[in-house]
Amino acid sequence: MHYYAVVCSQQSIYYAPLANVETEKMDALQNQILKLKEEKNAVILGHNYQRKEVQEISDFLGDSFGLSVQASKTEASVIVFCGVDFMAESAKILNPEKMVLHPNLKSKCPMAGMVDVKSLRELKAEHPGAPVVSYVNTSADVKAETDICCTSANAVKIVQSLPDEKIIFVPDTNLGLYIQRFVKDKEMIFWPGYCPTHMNIKKDDLVKLRTEHPGAEILVHPECTPEIIDYADYAFSTEGIIRHIQASAKNEFIIGTESNMLHRLRRESPGKVFYEVPNATCPNMREISLEDVRDSLTRIQYKIELPTDIIRKARVPLERMIKAGR
Numbered sequence: 140m141h142y143y144a145v146v147c148s149q150q151s152i153y154y155a156p157l158a159n160v161e162t163e164k165m166d167a168l169q170n171q172i173l174k175l176k177e178e179k180n181a182v183i184l185g186h187n188y189q190r191k192e193v194q195e196i197s198d199f200l201g202d203s204f205g206l207s208v209q210a211s212k213t214e215a216s217v218i219v220f221c222g223v224d225f226m227a228e229s230a231k232i233l234n235p236e237k238m239v240l241h242p243n244l245k246s247k248c249p250m251a252g253m254v255d256v257k258s259l260r261e262l263k264a265e266h267p268g269a270p271v272v273s274y275v276n277t278s279a280d281v282k283a284e285t286d287i288c289c290t291s292a293n294a295v296k297i298v299q300s301l302p303d304e305k306i307i308f309v310p311d312t313n314l315g316l317y318i319q320r321f322v323k324d325k326e327m328i329f330w331p332g333y334c335p336t337h338m339n340i341k342k343d344d345l346v347k348l349r350t351e352h353p354g355a356e357i358l359v360h361p362e363c364t365p366e367i368i369d370y371a372d373y374a375f376s377t378e379g380i381i382r383h384i385q386a387s388a389k390n391e392f393i394i395g396t397e398s399n400m401l402h403r404l405r406r407e408s409p410g411k412v413f414y415e416v417p418n419a420t421c422p423n424m425r426e427i428s429l430e431d432v433r434d435s436l437t438r439i440q441y442k443i444e445l446p447t448d449i450i451r452k453a454r455v456p457l458e459r460m461i462k463a464g465r
C-alpha cells in the first residue's frame with residue numbers, strides 16, 4: 140500500500156491506510172443506497188459490466204436479456220437501471236407506467252448510437268419485405284422500426300426462427316457474422332456498427348495469455364471480431380459464460396469480454412481462476428458510480444421519458460424477444 144491519509148484524533152495525529160478510508164466510505168454509501176432503495180420501493184438492476192461496487196448493491200445482475208426479463212416482471216415502483224442508455228430505455232418500454240431512473244446520462248452505448256432511424260428506413264426501402272432484427276443495443280426509436288429484437292444470448296435462435304430468406308440485422312456486424320456461422324440458409328444484410336470495447340480485444344493478447352496459462356480455456360463474447368472468435372475455445376453471451384464456467388470441470392479461464400465481468404465471475408465461482416484480457420474496460424459502462432446511484436434515488440433523477448407512440452411500437456419487438464427466450 141503506497142498512499143496514506145492523515146487522520147486526527149483528540150490527542151494525536153496518526154496515519155491510516157487510504158484504502159481502508161476508501162472502503163469505509165464505500166460501505167457507508169452502499170448502506171445509504173440500500174436504505175433509500177427500501178424507502179422508495181425501488182429495485183436496482185445492474186449489468187454484468189458495471190463497476191464492482193455497483194454490482195454489489197444491485198438486486199439483479201445480468202445481461203441485457205436477463206435484465207429485460209427482470210424489468211418486465213418487477214413489482215417495485217421505481218427501477219434504477221445501472222447500465223447504458225438503451226437498457227434503461229428498454230426497462231421503460233416494458234414498464235411505461237413505472238418510474239425508470241438512469242443514474243448517469245453520460246452512460247451511453249456508442250454501438251447503439253451507430254444506427255439512426257433515417258438511415259435504417261433507407262435500408263428497409265432497399266430491401267422491401269426483409270424483416271429487421273435489432274440487437275437490443277439500439278435506441279427506442281430504432282426499436283420502433285424493428286420486427287424483433289435479440290440479445291447475444293438468443294440472436295442465433297431468433298434469426299433461425301424467422302421464415303424469411305433475407306434479414307436486415309442492426310447494428311453489430313460482428314454479432315451478425317457470428318449468427319451467420321449457424322444460419323447458412325439466409326442472406327443477412329449487416330450494418331457497419333461495432334462495440335469499441337470488444338474490438339479492443341486483440342489476438343496477440345490472447346496468444347500471450349494462452350502461452351502463460353496453457354491450461355486455461357478462452358471464452359469470448361460474440362461482439363468480438365471473427366478472428367478472436369476463431370481463436371477462442373467458445374463464444375457466449377455473458378450469462379452463457381457464467382453458466383459454462385459453473386458447469387465446467389476446468390479451473391482456469393481467460394475472459395474475452397468487458398473486464399468488470401470478472402468481479403461477478405470471481406464472486407460466484409470463488410474456486411476458479413480468471414485472467415483478464417487487456418484494454419477491455421467499457422468507459423461508458425464505468426460512468427455510473429455509487430454517488431450517481433445515491434443521487435438518483437435522493438433527487439429522483441434522471442427519469443426516462445419516451446413518446447407514447449415510440450413505447451407502443453418498440454414494445455412489440457422487445458416482447459417478441461422475451462417470448463423467444465434464451
Ligand code: SF4
Binds near residue numbers: 276397421422
Ligand atoms: S461494452 Fe460495447 S456494447 Fe456494451 S455498452 Fe460498452 S460499447 Fe456498448
